[in-house]
Amino acid sequence: LHVDAAYGAGLLFSDRHRPRLAGLEGADTVALDLHKLGWQPIPAGLLTVSDTDDLAALHHRADYLNADDDTDAGLPD
Structure with missing residues (x-):
């Protein structure tokens, strides 16, 4: 179940x-847009997941998105 919040x-x-x-904790994934909370001009979206294995479907390797220092630091792609 996905909740677009x-x-x-x-x-x-x-x-x-x-x-x-109430019940939001039952979702498998929840999308939040922090920039909409405070009317900020800079996008700040989040996707929360209850099971990190669900992120495998989103994995994509692109050199321009995956800086080596980010990968070395253990940041997810």
Whole structure:
């Protein structure tokens, strides 16, 4: 189950409104757009996964995206 919480995820930061997202923890993946929370002009999207094996489907090697120092530091591609 995937939840697109691009706009609604900001409720997680509110004690008052967090209950509106009850059940979110049951999702396999959740997308959040942090730049939409504070109306920031710089994209800051996140994809959270409950099982890191699910990220294998997204693996793609591209030299311009995969700097050697990032790989050496153990950062995911």
